[in-house]
Amino acid sequence: xxxxxxxxxxxxxxxLFVIPLFLLELVAAQNPxxxxxxxxxxxxxxxxxxxxEDHENYIWLAANKGLYRYDGxxxxxxxxxxxxxxxxxxxxxxxxxxxxxxxxxxxxxxxxNNKLNLFFDASHLVKGQLSPFAISENNIRLFTTTGIYDIHxxxxxxTKIFNGFCFSSANYxxxxxxxxxDIESDTKRHQVYKxxxxxxxxxxxxxxxxxxxxxxxxxFKNAIFLTxxxxxxxxxxxxxxxxxxxKKLATPKQIKEETIYNLLSFGDTYWFLTTxxxxxxxxxxxxxxxxxxxxxxxxxxxxxxxxxxxxxFTTLDHGVFxxxxxxxRRIELEAIKSKVTTSCALSNNQFVLATNDxxxxxxxxxNHIKTLQLPGKKIIGNLFHDxxxxxxIISINASESFVMDxxxxxxxxxxxxxxVAKTFSKINKxxxxxxNYKEGIVYKNPFSLSEKKxxxxxxxxxxxxxxxxxxxxxxxxxxxxxxxxYTALELKLNQNSLIVDAIAKTENTIWMxxxxxxxxxxxxxxxxxxxxxxxxxxxxxxxxxxxxxxxxSTNKGLYRYxxxxxxxxxxxxxxxxxxxxxxFLILKDFIxxxxxxxxxxxxxxxxxxxxxxxxxIKIEAVSINDLDTLLQANYKLPYxxxxxxxxxxxxxxxxxxxxxxxxxxxxIDTSWKNIPLHTHFVNFNSLSSGTYTFELKAKNISAKTxxxxxxxxxxxxxxxxxxxWFYGLVLTSIIGVFWLYFRWRLQQKEAQRIAxxxxxxxxxxxxxxxxxxxxSQMNPHFIFNALNSIQDYIISNEKELASxxxxxxxxxxxxxxxxxxxxxxxxxxxxxxxxxxxxxEKVRFEDELEYQIxxxxxxxxxxIKVPSLFIQPYVENALKHGxxxxxxxxxxxxxxxxxxxxxxQITVEDNGIGRAHSxxxxxxxxxxxxxxxxxxxxxxxxxxxxxxxxxxxxxxxLYDKNNEAAGTxxxxxxxxx
Numbered sequence: 001x002x003x004x005x006x007x008x009x010x011x012x013x014x015x016l017f018v019i020p021l022f023l024l025e026l027v028a029a030q031n032p033x034x035x036x037x038x039x040x041x042x043x044x045x046x047x048x049x050x051x052x053e054d055h056e057n058y059i060w061l062a063a064n065k066g067l068y069r070y071d072g073x074x075x076x077x078x079x080x081x082x083x084x085x086x087x088x089x090x091x092x093x094x095x096x097x098x099x100x101x102x103x104x105x106x107x108x109x110x111x112x113n114n115k116l117n118l119f120f121d122a123s124h125l126v127k128g129q130l131s132p133f134a135i136s137e138n139n140i141r142l143f144t145t146t147g148i149y150d151i152h153x154x155x156x157x158x159t160k161i162f163n164g165f166c167f168s169s170a171n172y173x174x175x176x177x178x179x180x181x182d183i184e185s186d187t188k189r190h191q192v193y194k195x196x197x198x199x200x201x202x203x204x205x206x207x208x209x210x211x212x213x214x215x216x217x218x219x220f221k222n223a224i225f226l227t228x229x230x231x232x233x234x235x236x237x238x239x240x241x242x243x244x245x246x247k248k249l250a251t252p253k254q255i256k257e258e259t260i261y262n263l264l265s266f267g268d269t270y271w272f273l274t275t276x277x278x279x280x281x282x283x284x285x286x287x288x289x290x291x292x293x294x295x296x297x298x299x300x301x302x303x304x305x306x307x308x309x310x311x312x313f314t315t316l317d318h319g320v321f322x323x324x325x326x327x328x329r330r331i332e333l334e335a336i337k338s339k340v341t342t343s344c345a346l347s348n349n350q351f352v353l354a355t356n357d358x359x360x361x362x363x364x365x366x367n368h369i370k371t372l373q374l375p376g377k378k379i380i381g382n383l384f385h386d387x388x389x390x391x392x393i394i395s396i397n398a399s400e401s402f403v404m405d406x407x408x409x410x411x412x413x414x415x416x417x418x419x420v421a422k423t424f425s426k427i428n429k430x431x432x433x434x435x436n437y438k439e440g441i442v443y444k445n446p447f448s449l450s451e452k453k454x455x456x457x458x459x460x461x462x463x464x465x466x467x468x469x470x471x472x473x474x475x476x477x478x479x480x481x482x483x484x485x486y487t488a489l490e491l492k493l494n495q496n497s498l499i500v501d502a503i504a505k506t507e508n509t510i511w512m513x514x515x516x517x518x519x520x521x522x523x524x525x526x527x528x529x530x531x532x533x534x535x536x537x538x539x540x541x542x543x544x545x546x547x548x549x550x551x552x553s554t555n556k557g558l559y560r561y562x563x564x565x566x567x568x569x570x571x572x573x574x575x576x577x578x579x580x581x582x583x584f585l586i587l588k589d590f591i592x593x594x595x596x597x598x599x600x601x602x603x604x605x606x607x608x609x610x611x612x613x614x615x616x617i618k619i620e621a622v623s624i625n626d627l628d629t630l631l632q633a634n635y636k637l638p639y640x641x642x643x644x645x646x647x648x649x650x651x652x653x654x655x656x657x658x659x660x661x662x663x664x665x666x667x668i669d670t671s672w673k674n675i676p677l678h679t680h681f682v683n684f685n686s687l688s689s690g691t692y693t694f695e696l697k698a699k700n701i702s703a704k705t706x707x708x709x710x711x712x713x714x715x716x717x718x719x720x721x722x723x724x725w726f727y728g729l730v731l732t733s734i735i736g737v738f739w740l741y742f743r744w745r746l747q748q749k750e751a752q753r754i755a756x757x758x759x760x761x762x763x764x765x766x767x768x769x770x771x772x773x774x775x776s777q778m779n780p781h782f783i784f785n786a787l788n789s790i791q792d793y794i795i796s797n798e799k800e801l802a803s804x805x806x807x808x809x810x811x812x813x814x815x816x817x818x819x820x821x822x823x824x825x826x827x828x829x830x831x832x833x834x835x836x837x838x839x840x841e842k843v844r845f846e847d848e849l850e851y852q853i854x855x856x857x858x859x860x861x862x863x864i865k866v867p868s869l870f871i872q873p874y875v876e877n878a879l880k881h882g883x884x885x886x887x888x889x890x891x892x893x894x895x896x897x898x899x900x901x902x903x904x905q906i907t908v909e910d911n912g913i914g915r916a917h918s919x920x921x922x923x924x925x926x927x928x929x930x931x932x933x934x935x936x937x938x939x940x941x942x943x944x945x946x947x948x949x950x951x952x953x954x955x956x957x958l959y960d961k962n963n964e965a966a967g968t969x970x971x972x973x974x975x976x977x
Contacts, residue, residue, distance in 0.1 A: 030325040031295055032311070032365050032594050033330050033576025033600070040654055042305020043487075044068055049089050051304040053322070055097040057615040057651035059312060062088045062101060063864045065118065072655030074617075078116040080109060084123070094135045104130045108140060120151050125158075131940075134171040143169040143178055143197075148195070161198045170219035175223055177203075180217045182237045192217070192226060192237075198631040204241055204246040218263040223283070227260050234260060238286065252288045255279050261301050266820035267354060278313075308574075308700070309610050310653045322653055325575040325606045329601040331366050339596040344383035344392065345585040346406070348649045351592055352392065353599065354380035360394070360404075365590065368603050372409065373401065384424035386432075391447060395421035400445040403447060417443075417450075425463040425470065427483055433470060435460025440472055441485065455486050462503045464510065471510055471522075473500035478512065478753060491527050494516055504543035505548055506563045513540040519552070532561050532568060534651070539580075546604075553581035557600075558593070560609070569609040571602070574658055574702050612702040614650055614792075617709035619696075621647040621681075633712060639719040642687040648709065649680050650698045656680065659698050662706075666693040680783065689718040789843050805843060812836050819868040824977070827896060827904070828861035832870055834894065841879055849883065849890045856897035864904060865977045867951075868942070873936050874953075882968050883920060899973070914957055914965030950975055 009894055037043045046065035048907070054060060059070040067078045079086070084105035092100045099111040106126035108119040122131070124143045134141040137425070139150040141161075148162035163810040164180040171177070176195040188618050190212060192204040208210070208230065215228035224239035226246075227804040231254050236249045258274040265271070269291065274277040277295035281288040299316040306312060311323040312319040333340065338355035340836045346362075352371070358374035372378075374394070381397035385406075394402040394411070401417040401418035404411045418424075425433040432446040435917070440460045444451040449641045459825075465471070470481040477497040491498065498520070502513040510522040511530070519530040519540060532550075534540075539555040552559040557572035558581050571577050577600070585592040593600035600751040602608055621628050623645035624637060650659045663682055667690060675682065682694075699706035720726050786809050793802030815833045819825050831853060842849045855861060876895065883890040895907040912918075942950040958967040 004030060017418060024031065025301065026885055030292075030329050030601075032330050033324045033922070034313070034321045034323040035576070035578075035654075036318075037320040037322065042075065043069070043319050044077065046294075046319045047316055048089040048301060048320055049087070049316075050101075050302045051312045051314045051320070052091040052093065052099070053304055053312075054099055057307050059306065059653075060091050060099060061314065062091050067101060071649055072659075073649065074654050080118050080900075082121075082675045083107065083109075083116075089130055090132060091132075092135055095137065098138075098250040100133070102131070102133060104128065106131065106144075107131065108142075120156055122149070122151070122158075130170040131166075134169065134176050136174065137640060141176060148178060148447075150198075162193070162195075162200055165217045168217045170217035172219035172221070172224075172241075173731070175219075177217050177219055179226065180219050181212075190215070192224075192239065192246070195415075203244045204237060205409075214260070216260065216263070218266050225263055227263065229259075232257060234258065236288075247286065250280065250287060252279070252290055253537065254290055261299070262303075264303055266303075266305065271303060273303065275299045278303070284705070286616065306653060307615065308612055308652060312653075313824075323576070324653070325571070325608070325610065327577050327603040327605065328571070329366060330598055331601065332598050333361075334597075336361075340594060341380055341397075341587055341596075342382050343583060343592070343594045343599075344385050345587055345592075346385055346392075347387065348745060349587045349589055351585050351587060352383065352385055353594070354394070356380070370409075372404075372411070375413065382424070384418075384421070386426065386447075388429065389447065393418050393421075394422065395419060405881070422460045423463045423472075427465055427466050431600070433463055433465070433472070435463055435472065440474070447585075455481065455488070461501060463500075464503045464505050465506065466505045466510055467902075471503055473498075473503060473512070475499065478503075491522065493520065493527055493529075502540065502543040503591065504545045504550060505546060506545045506708050511543050511545075511550055513543050513552075530558075531566070532560065534568075536957045541582045542584060544584065544586050551584070551586065551591070553584055553593075555580040557581065558584070558591075570702070571609070572702065574612065574654075574700075575610065590971065610702075611704075612700045614698050614700045614703050614705075614707045615652045615655065615698055616707055617648055617650050617661075617698050619646065619648050619709060619712070621645075622712070623647075632779055633710060635713070636715040636717065638717055640836045641724075642684075642689075642716050644684040644687060645681060646683075646694060646712065646713060647681045648696060648698075651698070655700075658702070659700055661696060661698050663694065663696045666695065667691060672697070687714065687716050689716045689722060691715050781906040786840060786844075805840070808836060808840055812840060815899075816869065822868050825868045827859065827864040827866050828864055830866050830869070830871055831855070831861065831894075831896070833869065834875060838892070839877070845879075845883070845890060848888060849892065851892040852894070854893070854895040854897075859896060859900050859904070861896070866904070866906075866974065867939060870936060870939070871906055871908065871972065874972070878908055878910035878970075880910060880969060881918040882910040882914070885913050885918065886911075898976070902976050904974050904976050906974075908970040909958070909967065911958075911967040915955075915968055916957070917965055949977065 011963060044065040045065045048061055051064040052060045061068045061070065064087050067088045068075045069078065074582040083103070084107060085103055088101045088103050090458050091100055094100060096591050100108065102108050105128070106122035106124065109116050111117070111121050114490040119455050122142055122144070125142065125146055127146065131143050131144045133143065142149045142151060143166040145165050147164060148166055149158050150159045150161055151157070153442055153470055157511065161179070164182065166178050166180050167177055168179040174196070178193045180191050180193060182189045182191070188210065191530040192203055194201040204226070210230050213229040213333055215226065218225045222241060224241060226237040226239065228235055234251050235249050237246050238249050239246045255272050255274060258272070258276055260272055262273040263270060268282060270281050270283055270288065272281070272336065277293055278300050279293050280291040282291060283289070295313065298313070298318055300313055301316055302314045304312040311326060313321050336359065338353065338357040338359055340353045340358050342354045343351060350362065350364045351362070355361070356379045356479065357377040358380065360372040360374070360447060362371070371560070378400065379397040380394055382395040384393040386393070388492070390406045392404040392406055394404060395418045397420055399413040399416040399419050402411045402415060403414050420436045421434060422437065423435045427433055427442070430445050431767035432443045433439050434443060437459050438457065439454050440456040440458070440581060442453040442455055456474060456479070458473070458476055461473040461475065463470065463472045468483050470483055472479050472481065477719055478491050478500045482493055498512070498517065499515045500512045501515060504511045508523065512520045512522065514520055519527065519532060519534065519896060521530050523840050534552070535556070540552055543550045548563050550561040550563060557570050557577050559570040561568050579595070585594065589604055591604060593602065622631055622635070623629065624635070624641050625643045626645070645683070648661070652659065656678050659915060660677060660953070661675040661679070664672050665676060694707040694712045694714065697706040699885070777942040790802050790806055790809070793799070812833070815836065819829065819833065835853060838851045842851070874891070878892055883892065889911065891911045893907070894911045897905055899905045940951045940953060951972070954971040957965065957968045958969055958973070960966040
């Protein structure tokens with residue numbers, strides 16, 4: 001007893017009278033997590049009036065600068081050339097999903113074919129006032145200060161159905177409600193009418209001499225509300241739709257003097273949109289019950305809940321912001337300059353935050369209860385709450401620690417007993433495990449005279465107690481202790497030690513987060529890898545349990561795993577948690593995420609985890625060879641238009657960051673190919689000929705199932721050189737070429753055979769002609785005359801002359817016989833034979849013959865070829881028919897020269913009696929015929945037509961100045977060969 005008494009005295013001496021900071025007001029701005037659209041996109045304006053999501057999940061924004069459409073990436077502005085002013089208001093969808101809006105000037109617009117169309121200009125009806133409108137199947141109903149009008153949607157015919165001053169209207173289904181005013185002398189009578197078709201039913205009449213301001217009607221499924229301001233206070237009426245009765249309500253004090261812009265219903269709550277944010281109420285038993293106020297510094301004009309349960313808020317002066325999850329609230333710690341270093345859950349929904357300057361901040365839910373300040377600016381490193389004793393251990397990141405009595409707020413200096421704590425685990429009512437940077441310690445009676453047992457001299461990382469076993473993670477491994485003997489057994493995976501950063505338990509399972517082996521579980525004395533399908537790569541920071549749930553904080557969000565049905569859900573950037581979560585607390589009804597300058601409150605209800613969806617994929621453009629083309633399901637393109645580009649998008653809030661796309665081309669790909677995030681197009685630079693079906697699917701990264709786009713088929717035709725008809729044409733051409741070739745060869749061979757036959761015949765003919773020529777040259781007269789001359793020489797005993805003449809005659813005969821065997825001889829040989837012939841004929845003419853042979857010096861007579869014995873017949877004719885009958889002065893001139901075009905010209909000219917006189921001297925029975933001349937003509941014909949040698953023979957009669965015959969001139973022209 002004495003020892004215990006002394007210990008208690010020591011304790012009381014060390015009680016610190018903590019500086020109470022109850023008067024310190026920590027202004028905690030509690031709002032749902034949100035993202036300002038100006039931070040995630042190029043928001044085109046700051047003043048917005050309405051927001052609406054259409055059937056294709058586009059977000060439409062009515063702003064001061066105009067009408068905008070957001071597709072998850074960019075904003076598209078819609079305007080009309082006849083639009084009066086930029087501002088548009090009152091966005092509404094008709095039954096066909098067509099968007100309608102209007103402006104202060106009374107112009108009614110609608111969206112069709114991706115452009116803003118002017119439906120009707122009612123400026124003469126609205127008188128410069130913004131007039132509400134309602135859309136029905138056949139009419140647009142316009143509520144104006146001059147009355148209520150129906151404008152036919154087809155004919156634009158205007159029909160006035162009510163005459164009165166209409167301030168406001170509300171619409172639900174096909175029923176309209178209108179607030180009208182009649183001014184009669186000094187009293188003002190206001191009425192609310194129900195309009196069913198053109199029938200008007202009065203519901204409420206307000207007689208008030210006071211001025212009514214800003215009357216607004218709001219129609220919902222089960223109720224109609226009328227609000228207006230009178231004497232600077234808001235008045236609210238409830239109208240029962242079932243029986244058309246009205247009741248004045250007690251105006252909630254929170255909104256009594258606020259300016260009300262709108263009233264909306266979400267679930268079972270009603271939201272008043274005001275200049276001081278949103279006031280949320282339940283409506284029960286004819287009264288509004290206040291729940292909370294959101295965005296109290298903003299002038300909220302409209303709210304829209306999109307297909308992924310994101311809340312869009314428009315403001316009058318602060319743009320647009322989006323709250324992905326109303327169940328996640330962020331509380332800023334703006335009133336303190338310090339940073340939160342650790343936290344601890346207390347009873348029920350209470351918790352405490354500790355800072356780096358020795359403050360303890362106590363909260364109940366998000367409501368700040370109190371702040372306590374430790375003496376000195378101490379960095380609080382860890383906290384532990386003993387639920388049974390209602391004591392709080394405060395561990396300082398130095399050689400200090402404290403114990404706080406939560407009932408009395410008194411703090412006891414515990415010296416370094418719990419200093420630099422890394423973990424606490426309560427073993428039983430009187431035993432506590434405490435681990436620090438150098439050892440693991442078990443305290444018995446930790447809050448009095450303690451028994452201390454060091455169970456390990458290693459740095460401790462985490463610990464937990466389960467089924468009478470203590471599990472402790474050190475820097476060198478994780479160990480399981482028997483709580484009776486504190487003997488340790490190391491837990492290994494595949495015989496390898498483990499480094500465990502965090503430990504948690506659910507029922508009989510121990511969960512461990514390791515540095516190199518991911519998430520492990522120890523169950524039934526077996527250590528194995530977890531079956532939880534966490535994405536990779538992922539860094540696990542903290543593990544905590546809540547009944548059957550295992551909560552896992554990571555660098556990519558917060559995960560909750562149901563250990564019974566194995567369902568895994570998570571909260572990430574899409575829910576507004578765009579930061580790494582290092583520490584969190586589990587309370588009775590909430591999860592608290594701890595950050596240095598703020599904390600998040602997450603409600604543990606069914607609405608915390610959203611079921612994300614993916615909007616339908618819209619093919620925005622198809623380009624062919626870098627040129628946009630009309631959208632269609634099938635394209636048939638020539639082979640050279642094979643560069644294809646497809647642009648697409650899935651609408652939704654930040655869909656460019658949260659939607660992943662995959663594609664495949666059936667004819668090419670066997671599996672789906674990933675498209676990088678933020679990429680909304682696919683290009684095919686050079687498709688070969690063939691049929692390609694382009695398939696595309698998209699999936700929100702938090703959704704379960706993807707959506708598919710309508711497939712697009714591209715048919716790239718083959719180039720003409722790859723078509724069957726071209727192959728057939730080529731084959732036919734090849735066959736035709738071969739056929740023509742062989743036909744040509746056959747014709748060639750046939751022509752060659754015919755040519756050979758012709759040549760044989762020509763040669764034979766020429767031979768015959770040469771023989772005829774030879775026969776003419778060796779005619780009996782010539783031979784007889786020659787032999788007779790030899791005989792005369794012999795008789796006259798002129799032996800030498802006889803011998804000389806005989807030699808010449810024999811040479812001439814030999815030359816004739818020799819040349820007659822050849823088709824052509826040289827010009828020199830021809831002229832030599834001719835000269836020898838003339839020498840013999842000169843004897844016959846008893847030397848009364850003069851002949852001359854002239855040769856052009858340019859002629860190479862030894863190389864030029866001429867037909868054999870071709871000239872001699874014309875010389876013989878000159879002698880025989882021209883000079884023989886002339887008595888004296890017989891002259892013969894033979895000339896060979898080159899003329900134009902490389903031709904040889906041979907001239908035989910005599911000064912005889914001429915051809916005409918010679919014909920007269922012929923005897924009728926003359927036997928000698930000019931064989932040689934006739935033969936030469938046939939030879940010329942053969943040379944021209946068969947041998948293609950252009951030989952011409954021209955015979956000209958010569959006359960003197962008295963026009964008497966003076967001789968004959970034969971001109972032979974042939975190409976030099």
